[in-house]
Amino acid sequence: MKSVGRTLMNNLLTASFCGTIFPVNPKHRKVCGCQCYPLIGAIRQKIDLAIIATPAKTVPAIIAECVEAKVSSAIIISAGFREEGAEGIEREEQILFHSRGRLRVVGPNCLGIMRPSVGLNATFARGMALPGRVAFISQSGAMCTAMLDWSLREKIGFSAFVSIGSMIDVGWAEMLEYFGRDPETESILIYMESIGDANAFLQAAKQVTRTKPIILLKAGRSAQSAQAAISHTGSLAGNDEVFSTAMQSAHILRVDTISELFHMADYLAKQPLPQGSNLTMISNAGGPSVIATDALVEMGGSLTSLEAKTTRALDRLLSPHRSHNPVDLLGDASAEKFEKAIQIATMDDKSDGILAILAPQDMTDPTETAQRLQPYRLTRQPIMASWMGAGTVEKGRERLNQYQIPQFEFPDMAARVFAMLWKYVEARSERKQDKMPQFRDVLFAVVERIIAQAREEKRTILDEYESKKILEAYGIKAVRTEIVENASAAVKHARKIGFPVVLKVYSRTISHKNKAGGVKLDLRDESSVIEAFEAIQKAVDAKHFSGVTVQPMVDSGGIELICGSTTDEQFGPVIMFGFGGSLVEVINDRALALPPLSRNAARRLIEKTKIYQALSNKTDLKRLEKVLMRFSSLILAHPSIKELDINPLVAVKNHFIALDARIVLQDDLSISLRK
């Protein structure tokens, strides 16, 4: 009967680890030929890392022992904690009670950790990862073992292989910080079920992605699977759209399928990041290369427009009737012809990457052709291959893996991976010019005063008047709004503002003014204003009526926008921008972003909507970007604001003006929790 501990011990001993291993078990005097200690304290040497694989109920005491023996790190492999209910949670708390501030814990309920470069295999997986430059961190042990087995065939090397488990202590942020600094690690792959401390994760990730790509596969996109994840790790998955937005804000590349995650590992372990969007395909397989082109273009890559010298050289080699890129070698391509075409393509200065596609045709030698690729495995351009099929191409695939040329069963996946990584590189270089705006003209105190007064009155909803004052304090223009209590005051102000005007009910209790019959538009003369005042007063229940507001009628020119924010439980404030007005929910054309917004981020937020096309024709987008950046500063500076809607926001002669606004405050409780 195999035990986890036995497998662990075997793994530690056979991976040629450069340190010393001390088995601890009171029941044995030796384990696998090594002297065994009854308890940690008996070892009498400095211990760097304890690896614990005993029954859950024994773990808290063992952690206490470790602390006693001045061990500073531990991996708890054992399961039987929060996933088993109250008793398990109690055990976790005991562990934290003993360890806090003295010993860092990875796990529990994990497979362990590998560091191939020093021969450390502290897992109970079968086999040891190859050394390399990709760090893989996974919240699922099964994803680790599947990736490991796959990587051994594909010859994918790892700087580290981490099963992170339930994260009672060491979480994502610490892992990212570590691998961000780790000189062996050039990219990080993550399989995530729950994010834990979302803010810490994002902060760490933002730093890391300045230099190293992070690829993430997140479980729980659908409601049904979020439930599966709950039972699996005992933790909650957040709203998926907000999650995606948050990942984008940290420049993390989110993938949707296991296949993409694995193939990203393959690419990143073997080839450099693309330095441009242009891919050159060379193939004996016309059809598959057309499909690969589809995938490439869909993900934002492009086919190289080959240089004239390249085309001339290829013309000498190939039929003039071929397609130019994908370079079609036709079905009877010899290994030699394949190599020559690749050699020519590697010298094209416009090309940023090469994808060789081979289908097992009768005249083709897949193995010989693979061998011919070896010299091109390390040129300026990253190179990928797709030897399609199975038995016939197996030897060729082995060769490609040996040469560290990533090999894809299907070429469209190669194109997809290339284009996705290029998008990361492109965004990374854009980021270098990204400065966060500083607005020195904001009136912080004005906002806090309005909020304090509402608090005093035990209100969490600010009225339109107050909300607009707050916007103006941050330099966001709002339409002039006067509160009046009777019809004659309304007429007076209407005259001052100039006709036509709008009358809206002024109320701190009505949230849908229009539905309540509390809005009258386009009033062109004094008698209409009086009529409108009376109609509103009549329509609205007296206890909700505190007067009306008089505002100029602004012509939106048909385009009404919405700019809003809400507070996500995990990620805090989230900004929404899109098509607004009364049809906002019907049209549902909007995009999300996390603050703070740089100018680039504001632009990208605008560009993600469909209304963008119409805006870019009609208005000065730079001004709109500025409104969004000011909005972002406002909600970040005042965490009491739970929700803020500007709807509609309209463009008038290139200025953006809030016609209506509403702010909802956090209730006191949640503020104190956030602090």
Place this chain on the structure above:
Amino acid sequence: MKSVGRTLMNNLLTASFCGTIFPVNPKHRKVCGCQCYPLIGAIRQKIDLAIIATPAKTVPAIIAECVEAKVSSAIIISAGFREEGAEGIEREEQILFHSRGRLRVVGPNCLGIMRPSVGLNATFARGMALPGRVAFISQSGAMCTAMLDWSLREKIGFSAFVSIGSMIDVGWAEMLEYFGRDPETESILIYMESIGDANAFLQAAKQVTRTKPIILLKAGRSAQSAQAAISHTGSLAGNDEVFSTAMQSAHILRVDTISELFHMADYLAKQPLPQGSNLTMISNAGGPSVIATDALVEMGGSLTSLEAKTTRALDRLLSPHRSHNPVDLLGDASAEKFEKAIQIATMDDKSDGILAILAPQDMTDPTETAQRLQPYRLTRQPIMASWMGAGTVEKGRERLNQYQIPQFEFPDMAARVFAMLWKYVEARSERKQDKMPQFRDVLFAVVERIIAQAREEKRTILDEYESKKILEAYGIKAVRTEIVENASAAVKHARKIGFPVVLKVYSRTISHKNKAGGVKLDLRDESSVIEAFEAIQKAVDAKHFSGVTVQPMVDSGGIELICGSTTDEQFGPVIMFGFGGSLVEVINDRALALPPLSRNAARRLIEKTKIYQALSNKTDLKRLEKVLMRFSSLILAHPSIKELDINPLVAVKNHFIALDARIVLQDDLSISLRK
């Protein structure tokens, strides 16, 4: 040196074909031990099929010889036709000149055809496909050879394996008709670069998909790859969105990646179609099964809510803290436990399919576990497996292939395939209740008269008045519209219609009335009508002004729809429905469908838009369906109509009314071409 002919001959001889093979070659007296004939006429036996692999320039004469010898079918393997320009096209014409009406041709420029059940391998591929029930038809030889090699490892059987080539004679429609009737074929997989005769293809496909699924991968989704396809097969790819719509109209399942196409083959060759959406996952791999759930739900499948008896039985077997579905066996699951869980799941009446997921964990025996699945390969429920990893699971995968349990490298692909096929089955059963509407109240002659008059006047654009008359002839309500030539007539009609009214310029030359200052809305009294008439007359150039129309002002309640049609070069009329009004292009919320529209198809068209949500709350969708069906009848019955826009179409008290409409006719030339 291998030649194509030699490989062909070898393939024909080694596949144990039950007929006789006669090599024909004037230069040899025997080929591969068979007597060789100098020409076809010398054989003196009835020849069923000629397979031609000679240089292109010799092919026309050989076809003539075949016709002479009363051969009725030929496969032309040879390349060197339209893909090589004018000379090649000339050769194709010669072939057709000889063969038309006497001999059917598959190809040229193809790999050939396999019919495994009778041992016919008339290709120059390496190896022979296994016999089975999937027909694969591909326009790329490379896609064939890749699929073949892959299928031999995965043990995927085919009823036929067809490389269709340039389709100078036999095209998609004939292939579909054949395999639709072929009792050996239960499903059809297509790799397509160009559709050829789109109408014939769709008609044939519609018939086939009543009983057999068609899965299609189409090259050329992106503009760049459409270009690659042009060079590759010398034929044109159409607009991709219309293409997708057309495929949906024929109930074809379109996939986007080569991986999906191949895995569909794997599933369809081995398991029955799903009979419901509910999948039960059983796994020792929590993470991967959560990701598979995401994929399942995203594609319209669902996790089975297991029956109480199933849950009880699983409770006896497994930890009570496990997730219920995906059924998590935990990392230490034995082969026995795996089997028992699957046995229990196969007896659940709510479950429509089973997916077993295995990651190579230390305590797991992938091969033994695979063996345990054998008895469940043919239960009521289709079964799939995903043995993740590589070397460790290889033997297990071989077993699964042997048992004809489709095996997926990544489990999310399995979930995706299951859900997609279920959607096909679901739509197929919906279709059975689908009747095409017959409207007996339409006034066909009225429409043709209006069109004839426009033709006489050499116009291709019908004005608003004419367009509305045509709609009314098909029972689509349009707002009452009177043409007047002076202000006093406008007032008279306004009084008759009732205020408020709308005045629009009446012109056969202005297409954007609003932009030209030719529209005045919401006129509430006589003086406004007079003012508006004069303003329009002033704004519009006299040569474009033929009066104004007077119409009632209809309150759209904010929701303006568009219902339009356009004519696609390949697919003919295409219907568009969505959010309308003046922001139609900005909002861009619309969906497409091909006529004729059944009630279900009309409903699906509406449901594809975002505005649907708002409509379903406010209006009677059955009436809207009827409007769309009448619209569909109209454009089908009158092929002279090239474009028809109803914009806006608005709902007033549950009736749908066209407020404006415009019809553009085909120019005469294109009509005569269509007939």
